[in-house]
Amino acid sequence: MEKKMLFAPGPVITTERVKTAALIPDICHRSRYFEEILSELRPKILKIYNCDDSYTSVVISGSGTASNESVYSSLCGSSDKVLLITNGEFGNRLKDIIECYNIKYTELKYEWGEYPDCEDIEKILEKDKEITIVGMVCHETSTGIINPVKDVGNLCRKYGKLFFLDAISAVGGEYLDFSEYNVDVCTGVPNKCVSGHPGTSFVVLRKNLIKKAYDTKPRNIYLNLGRHIKIAEEKNQTPNTPSVIMINVLLESVKELLEEGVENRIRRYKKLARIIREGLYEMGLEIFLTDPAQMANTVTTVYLPKKIPMNEFLTEMENEGYVFYDGKGDLKSKNLFQIANMGNLDEKDCIEMLKVLKKVLIGKFSYEIS
Ligand SMILES: Cc1ncc(COP(=O)(O)O)c(C=O)c1O
Structure with missing residues (x-):
């Protein structure tokens, strides 16, 4: 496997x-x-x-x-x-x-x-x-x-x-x-x-x-x-x-x-979330929650540009080796998906994931960074 x-x-x-x-x-x-x-x-x-x-x-x-x-x-x-x-x-x-x-x-x-x-x-x-x-x-x-x-x-x-x-x-x-x-x-x-x-x-x-x-x-x-x-x-x-x-x-x-150490683990997750969020902003992607003080250290809910079909996007990402979640309930119809940074992940993993995400969005879905 x-x-x-x-x-x-x-x-x-x-x-x-x-x-x-x-x-x-x-x-x-x-x-x-x-x-x-x-x-x-x-x-x-x-x-x-x-x-x-x-x-x-x-x-x-x-x-x-x-x-x-x-x-x-x-x-x-x-x-x-x-x-x-x-x-x-x-x-x-x-x-x-x-x-x-x-x-x-x-x-x-x-x-x-x-x-x-x-x-x-x-x-x-x-x-x-x-x-x-x-x-x-x-x-x-x-x-x-x-x-x-x-x-x-x-x-x-x-x-x-x-x-x-x-x-x-x-x-x-x-x-x-x-x-x-x-x-x-x-x-x-x-x-x-x-x-x-x-x-x-x-x-x-x-x-x-x-x-x-x-x-x-x-x-x-x-x-x-x-x-x-x-x-x-x-x-x-x-x-x-x-x-x-x-x-x-x-x-x-x-x-x-x-x-x-619980505090170090939290600090690590917080840092990974920051890397991911900054990378998403740089790609021009919009995050569902707007107040950073309310955002968890481990989950980011993101709008996929409307013209990109969610299932095809998730499948493309999975083919590249990355698993995300699509939004639950009404969030699904708003084309929202979730990126989590829980578990045994480090900064390199997050940076690599962002590179692949950018490649898939641009290469497979003709996404233009505004
Ligand atoms: C906050 C919260 N409560 C309950 C559950 C349900 O847990 P489980 O799927 O392990 O039964 C989840 C699952 O993601 C959760 O995130």
Whole structure:
């Protein structure tokens, strides 16, 4: 199979070290070898977010949606009501989960790419006393916007609400400090900014919510967070057969992240995004988000000139060895595509990608740089 340069928001290119972590001997998940993996991994996940020992983590065999579903289905009881803030595809997916489990909620909906206004949020929290939980996505991957996590966390502190954060495309790529941002529960995956492989995900939560997880009436078996926490806390185990190998790969990618240093990793991603954005501007391409302060360190959503057909463009780029994503939802009809700089990429990779992009646009699609 030919190697492709993945410039899409996950899965990402991983190092040989991370790939090699899949080559461990076959082990039984009910053995001390597996328990050693989990006992090393769980505190390391907390380190990524600078969490103190008032937090714990669990690892779920299943992609990010499994962790999001586990959180909402297991922590939203019959007396809870969620204020869900949405401004893109992944906010909508949280809504799908909430609706599927018949959780009471109110939605504060913004246009895709629109920055949530904390005054709107505060007005709702002041008025609707039924709300107990605020949910949102940190990095809305569908547009590349970073939502106002710190401000929303502070509002949750002020009004005594729980704060559930989907940090699936933010963890390892954006600054996130849980005590500073007042995050109660958060979900993440390896196969984006952590630079691991897909198939597992993790939940970090405040220990004082463990009782809530145990007490909430179970709505499912596999994703029941209480079951996951109980066996993880008691013996670093999982309730059902886990993806043993992928959990070892997750451990290696988290070790690699911590060795690079979360701040250095973020700095590297920020630099790569800057190189990519400057290159796009030089080519006369327009970026969807206009305020650099709101742009993620790892995803850039770009307008493809209208006369260029998206599918042909993506295929040409793939033939040249580069994988991008086309826009989701309405962004597709606006001819938007996404370039991500997550995973094992460096400056040279980004510069080379820009050269190929220019060559394809000019050579295959007669694009003229204005
Ligand atoms: C912010 C966010 N939330 C949730 C998901 C869904 O995760 P998964 O596809 O791993 O289930 C994604 C996937 O890209 C995401 O970016």
